[in-house]
Amino acid sequence: MEALQKSAREALENHKAKVIIGYSEGSGGRMRPIFVQSPAEAEKLTWNDRCTQNLAVYIAKPEVQKLGKPALVAPLPVLRAVLQLASENQIKEGDLLVLALSDGRVTELSQFSEMEEFVAKTPTHLASKDQEAIERLEKMTPQERWQYWQSELTRCFKCYACRAACPMCYCSRCTVECNQPQWIPVPAHPLGNWEWHLMRAMHLAGRCVSCGACGDACPLDIPIHLLTMKVEADIHREFGSQAGMKVQSEHALSSFKVQDKENFII
Amino acid sequence: MQKRSIRRAQINVLLEKLLSLHQVIYAPQKLGNQVDFAPLRDLQDLTLDHIQTVRSAKAALFPPVEELLRYQRAGVETELQDRDLTNLAEQVLFGTRPCDAAAIAPLSAVFTTDDQDAIFARRLERTTVISVSCERSDGDCFCTSVGVGPGDSRGSDLLLTRLQDDEYLAEILTAKGEALLQLAPELFGPEPAESKEAHLAKVQKRFDWEALHDKLAGAFDHPFWLRTALACLGCGACAYVCPVCSCFDIQDEGSQKKGRRLRSWDSCGLALFTLHASGHNPRSIQSQRWRQRMMHKFSYMPDQLQQLGCVGCGRCSRACPADMNLIEQVENFLFA
Structure with missing residues (x-):
């Protein structure tokens, strides 16, 4: 938790991001998305098993975009959503920063290639x-x-x-x-x-x-x-393709190959 | 109003009697990990030890989808066939909380002020409400902040409050409540000596709704909305679990020759809600939609219908996928 708060604080202090989109304790045991705009607020950031919301959903929200460049607190699914959005030309390199979470460590990632490497090393099996x-x-x-x-x-x-x-x-x-x-x-x-x-x-x-x-x-x-x-x-x-692993991925349902199986066509 | 007593087992006998009379009973039941209102088929499914159902009982009076009329082309004319209201079943809402019952007044105000909505009015006429007072509450409950209470009798025909293990106080509040008593007078005992107050949940008053109402009047352009609605995802979960939210859409289904007109729930939280045919949207961003929800409930409805649009059930806070907690939103606004 401290590592996450420290990374967030530094990202804001060093002007790498204008807003940290992360998780905080909400009401009634629920988690709540938080939009941290000052280093002092970073102490509200937290991370646990109850953080099930995918924060990448906020990238497209106009009010959030107005806050400036975001840094996303990113467990694996958030990171994969970022890569998938990139592969669909919804975000460009440099639009955002990611504070990737794994095994209690926080890794700051800004390049898509770094995110791809990070995702490739992390198991993607379902719960x-x-x-x-x-x-x-x-x-x-x-x-x-x-x-x-x-x-x-x-x-x-x-x-x-x-x-x-x-x-x-x-x-x-x-x-x-x-x-x-x-x-x-x-x-x-x-x-x-x-x-x-x-x-x-x-x-x-x-x-x-x-x-x-x-x-x-x-x-x-x-x-x-x-x-x-x-x-x-x-x-x-x-x-053989998996969403949110690579920026330059071929989308299974929108790319044609001559060797594609066609035996399903009656 | 008269007070009687009834035992838990006799409540079941009363419900069985109502079922045998072909009345539809909406009652709280365990569905998976949730407790929700659903038509009761087996009394075994009934549960009363929950705090609040996921959905309100609103759907029994204002269904998510309902047919308004049918149309058919006949030559150059179009024949319209109004909904046949004679076959609407007699129904009982059982196990509604006092907040749910209190929500019937604002819901009715929407559908019966100025114009009478015939379907709603007829359905309400055929509905009997048997509420059960709250013994427990949770941090999302705030009925006392909006003028309702855990043992409030408004909107109920019969109000049950548990006094001892299986003994309930039965307050017979209306002619429909009296009809229930007459249906099976042998099930009811004499008025208990104890009053209900000591057995009700203690729901802390969290805010003053009149202060909220007054502050909202001048807060249309307040920067609060933009800041506070950042997390709002723009779905209709809050509106659809709300016992008071009553906005709807009208859709025609069928062909040019024949079809039907349907009314279905809609929500001011959804972007399409105010989108004009021109492409202009007067509520173009989510903060404006969130503001509309607060304004409608706590400012416009009291001003126009003399009814608050909120009964403090807390369902919106429990259902929100982004934890937009209504109590906190109000408290923050009052201090903003």
Whole structure:
């Protein structure tokens, strides 16, 4: 904790960043994002297992951008989100600084190449509870899986907390907000919910950094992160690419190769 | 108002009786790791030892999606078919907290001031509210700061307060409450000797809502909003768990020939909410949307409807993925 606060203080004092976006203790045992703009405030920064929000989500927020160059407190998923955003041309080299966290150490990273090296050395496996949940879903028959998602997705009331918490959901106008034509039904009826969540899972295919922030954000505890994590794992297995590992990565669903398997086309 | 007593087991008998009369009972139940309102099918599922449900009981009166009308082209004319309200079921909200019951008044004010919303009014007419007072509260509860209390009877037809292990005080508050008593008078005992006050949760008053209301009147351009809304992600979680938030969208589904018009929940926290067809958005950044939420609840609603838009249930604070705690936001604003 002290190492993190020290790095943050130094980044502000040395004018490497104007704002540190990090985690602080919130209310009722919850963690809260904090925007530290003065060295004295750095003592509020903390880091623990309850920090599940992906802070990279704030990079695109206009009010946050106005604060000046940010330094992100970055556990692995935040770092991967930064690299994925870079690969999608949403941020440029030098736009931000990262205070990468691993094993209680803090590493200041400013170059994308440094971030790539850091990520390459860090294991990217899923949390065991998510891995187990995905395996449970894989073992189900298609009917059982249909039933499972039917009961989960029917509960959704479309508050879009999943989208709001996702650093890769940065579209200035989401498909659900396009109404000429209306692609996805707006109301939170079962069809509208299915179309929304399946569309989101497909749009995140090959782009999801598997942080789980969408599922954590859901006020109704719908494990929506399992959909995008499963698709991401499939893409990794089938195409060998993994989101948020490299800046110059080929996106599995938007790059064509002549040797691509086409046996799925009927 | 009359006071009687009822035992926990007899409450179940009363609920079974209501179920046998084909009444829909919305009641708190354990769903996964959460406690939430849902239609009660089995009394085993009922839980009363929670502090607060994730969602409010609002959906029973103002569903997330509901049909308003159907349309059909007939030659050059369009035939409209209003919603048939005769088949709306009699329903019981059971286990609502006093804050949930207190939220019915501001919700009704939105739907029945000036124009009567026929669907809402009919649904309310067919709803009986059996609340259970709070024995416990948590750090997110602030009902006493907004003029509600853990044993408040407003909005309830019958209010139950646990006195001993399985003995409850039953306050019969309205004609609908009286009808419940008449349905099964043998289930109720005489008025208990004890009063309820000693058994209610102690909810600390955290702020003075009148001071908040007065300060908001001149705070539209206050720098506070920009600073404090930095963390706000711009979702609708707070609005959708709120027992009072009542904004909605109207959507037509179907074809040019036939279809239906639906009303579905909407939230001022979402960017699309105020986006004009021209592309202009009068609330273009999140701090303006957060300000709208605070203003609507604590300034506009009291001024226009003589109702506060908040009952202090604390659900917004519990649901927020960025921990935008309402009590703290208000306290910080009052000191800003």
